[in-house]
Amino acid sequence: MTEPRSLSGVQPKFETKGLKAGFRSNWVLKGIDLKIPPNKVTAVMGPSGCGKTTFVRCLNRLHELTPGAVVEGEALLDGENIYDKNADPVAVRRRIGMVFQKPNPFPTMSIYHNVVAGLTLNGERDRKKLDHAAEQSLRGAYLWDEVKDKLTNSGASLSGGQQQRLCIARALAVEPEVLLMDEPCSALDPTATAKIEELIAQLKRDYTIIIVTHNLQQASRVSDYTAFFYLGKLIEYDETATLFENPKEELTERYITGKFG
């Protein structure tokens, strides 16, 4: 598996070595070696069942929460294995934010409380800090102007696209280093999708973003690098432009031209 030429010599933010994952010895991921560069958007794509969502859920140790789940191999965040015996999964997850396929704001909380949930539920009480974090994160998610006068409204009272940006703000509020996005626009209409794609382009200045998508156009619009998965294996990994215009693997080419998937 070759890595993109432009990444040789770059210290990866996230690196997986032989990462395998699955359920009760039914492996979904069959050994992934991938280096994710910092402050770039890396897309993970492939047909249904290729393991892209499982891969991303391994990066914040969410996969193991499902009963029967198994994980093997290493995932190094800034060189440290998050799966080390002594690693604390909770601490790991604080450094990594996640946005889910369907927006999932906490229904019993207001917009304000949703955004700062990661802080308040971990003990932060300083109202000034919370207010500041709320505004920063909502601005960062391009949502501040729309909600600044109704912060006490329920999180569920927003439209789908707004809810998703709320979830992004919520993830940003804990100041993660990496942002994982699992098909964040698949439940949204084109306008909302466009807004979020615009947002991603801005966010990568401060965060390392990994986005799972099955939408080829989105991957080519939004990402700097793309990894193509198939049946649990990493088939090709390159700069997005190169991979789409000049795929090296036949499987990749067939996927891009719509011959399956």
Add this chain to the structure above:
Amino acid sequence: MTASPKGNRGSRSKGDLVLKVVVGAAAVGVIAILVGLGIELTSGSWLSIKTFGLGFITGSTWDPYHDIFNVFPFILGTLITSAIALLLGLPIGLGVAIFLSERAGRTRGLGAALGSLVELLAAVPSVIYGLWGLLVLVPIMREYIEPTLKTYLGFTQLFNAAPFGLDLLTAGVVLTIMIIPTISAVSRDVLNAVPNSQREAMYSLGATDWEVTRKAVLPYARSGIFGATILGLGRAVGETMAVTFVVGNATAIPTSIISPGYTLTSLIVNQFGTTTDPLSDAALVEVGLVLFMLALVINFFARLLVWRMTRSTRFRV
């Protein structure tokens, strides 16, 4: 390097462990209660078990004054009243379930209102059914229904006794009222679990509503309905207060269903505190033990049947 399934899965927070242990203890507590039930009932009835052995269940004399305690008449009483309740309650309960599941609108309109009413039946405490049974139903049975039954059916031993109204039949009728909500609620769940494709297949063959129900839905739901019946039986066997008011409180073997009698449950309540010697206490506890085992068997069996059909653990009673 493997995140082991049992290792630091999910989180290493101490709070997690504390929570799991505390709520796990609660779960253990539930099992402990059932086990404790069995143990205490056995130990509390030990004196009686030693004294009467198997004769407790097969003998027919219940005589506190001579310290003889056998419960066969009351087992009979329980069987008879439960049988009456099932005979009358099953068609009615099933009918209600069919109405609510197959005929009426699911969540709005008359159907839902009627469904709520039937559920309200279950919310009334049994002691109130008992009071009503004694003061309202018994006179009706005594003045109208039982004399009629005796006139027309008195040639069978079943109805050949003086109709006083306080008897097994009345108790059976009251029990019927109480188990209708059980049978209908569980049957409704069972019927709802029958896939629509079954009904559609029958409709497309040109069947009427009733034929669809009779030929497609009911046969499919057969084991679940059987389970609902068994649950109803369990309810009938365990019901105490409603029966106590109307069953007549007689310790002899009943000779007909309009004779007074006792059930296992009403016996305990009525005889409690009438004498306070250790043997009578132990005997009453042993009746409880018999009930305990009956209830376990009935419950396990019923649950197996219904679980298989609906794959749900929701039982509204």
Add this chain to the structure above:
Amino acid sequence: MVILAVVIAIIPLILVVWDVVSQGLPAITLNFFTHNPPSPCSQSQIATGSAMCWGGILNGIEGSLLMVGMATLIAVPVGIGAGIYFSEWPESRLSFLSSFTNDVLAEFPTITIGLFIFVLIVETTRTFSAVAGATSLAIIMLPIVARTTEESLKLVPTTLREASMALGIPRWKTIFRIVISTGRSGLATGILLAIARAAGETAPLVVTAGYLNFPPTGLFQPTASIPYIIYNFGTGGDYANWTTTAWGAALSLVVFMLILNLSVKFFIGRKFAGVRAEI
């Protein structure tokens, strides 16, 4: 034809409610709730208007409040705890076994539960008592609370748990602050249903709490309850004032049940009407 079944099923309910209201209403006065039950009086004695022929259910009200209250304090924490375990650790064998046991316990003849406590507490303390009564009621309430807790928590979407854990919130906090908070109206419903059930139970109290013609005199003394009054005064003999007392107690109990059930509907209604945000 099935309509006939429905009609037959509903008739008893209507009759019972009608009779309870019509026979019980005459007994309801303010004094009914502030006095203890009367001595048995014949018709002629009642006609003289003698004071000893009038009474109420004060002892039952206080006794029921005491025992149901204590039972709630025991059953709710344990029931919610068990429900949490069934919902959040469903894959463990303990969960499966306990949940199954819980369902069996929920439909057990309550008289056997009473006898269990009789042997466990009454025989050891050599007295009927409020504590024994409350314990038996707690055992009856527990499966209801556990089951509704389990169901309510299972209704909370997994994605909310995942969102919380992805923020780096530990599991126990996720369960308390997110899961339980989201499912709280279901929990409240379960508690109210359990209280309604306990308030109407008679058989276990007959063998654990006994009866007293006065308000509770001690935690380890025989204690009255409203259902016991219905039983005692309903079957105690053909005295008109006793019968009236029994009907009056029945009406009071039914009204109490109605209030509880309406509260349940209120809670469920609220859940679907949208949640008011907290700040």
